[in-house]
């Protein structure tokens with residue numbers, strides 16, 4: 001048996017797991033399970049620990065390697081677990097040398113490695129460049145795949161642990177991104193999703209400081225065979241003019257944006273150290289809707305951030321309507337060790353859960369409103385599997401008898417409250 005990579009968390013981890021699988025196998029590792037962990041919430045870290053214990057029970061002969069953001073921020077905790085054979089850093093995991101070192105360590109010492117010897121985690125804040133990779137294809141073979149163009153973050157939002165897991169912002173040179181996209185399209189992947197931690201800070205560290213707008217323009221110009229380009233989560237306050245023009249002009253850039261809004265209350269936004277106001281968020285949504293009237297907008301919003309009152313929470317609920325959101329990702333506030341917000345007066349846990357439930361209900365109603373408004377329209381649906389597709393607006397569609405990977409113009413006949421029907 002070769003190497004199994006278990007992925008937690010975000011699209012970035014999904015892309016990186018493909019690279020890990022490749023590099024670990026190239027290093028000749030066998031009988032190995034790699035946990036590519038997430039640290040965004042306490043829950044995510046607990047899930048990684050549970051999986052490690054379960055997998056070791058199920059396959060006692062296998063080696064367990066933990067990497068990802070939780071390994072980077074809590075290396076000792078994982079190294080103290082008897083089930084764990086090695087802890088690899090979040091940048092190290094992208095380098096072949098880390099997996100060759102793991103192989104030599106395992107060959108040298110069959111079992112019973114001491115805690116300190118298990119840890120191979122470099123200082124993530126010292127990382128200045130992205131390890132270059134050119135994936136020929138995704139093992140999943142799915143029609144939609146992610147391309148990592150940026151990593152890390154220079155901001156320090158008070159609730160967020162990501163910079164401590166991924167380091168400061170760094171970008172993949174434009175030429176390498178275009179080559180990566182071309183290779184994946186040549187392998188038959190239909191839709192490419194550009195992903196990063198703080199995508200809109202793309203290029204700030206590159207010569208000539210190209211921005212995300214120019215990157216999208218270059219990809220669409222130099223890969224004419226690419227049918228669909230999608231952008232994952234962005235910080236709307238950093239969107240550049242070029243990107244707005246591409247949104248307005250180019251049909252191949254999908255009319256769907258996901259925004260990192262986090263709250264609808266200005267005082268909470270200040271305490272989060274976000275760089276936008278409620279009014280900025282509402283104006284940005286109106287601006288992109290003027291440029292692309294059918295655009296679908298989504299957002300991340302945190303429920304129960306420290307000091308949040310009922311009135312402040314109500315402003316987050318109202319923001320859904322005011323911004324005309326369709327997709328809502330609700331994050332119950334999770335106290336992360338070492339973050340400034342963890343030292344602020346906390347909202348009681350049951351109130352956090354209750355607010356998250358209420359906000360999700362607002363989100364579901366907004367999605368249903370958009371689904372209903374689609375009936376009678378003709379949409380370009382990317383066939384993802386035998387039973388599901390997604391429109392250019394990222395709306396799910398129930399389908400049958402279609403070929404995965406194809407893009408079909410289909411007329412929307414109805415919806416079931418969660419998916420469209422044709």
Ligand code: SF4
Nearest residue numbers: 153155156157160162
């Ligand atoms: S912008 Fe803020 S929330 Fe996003 S990764 Fe950076 S610190 Fe975290």
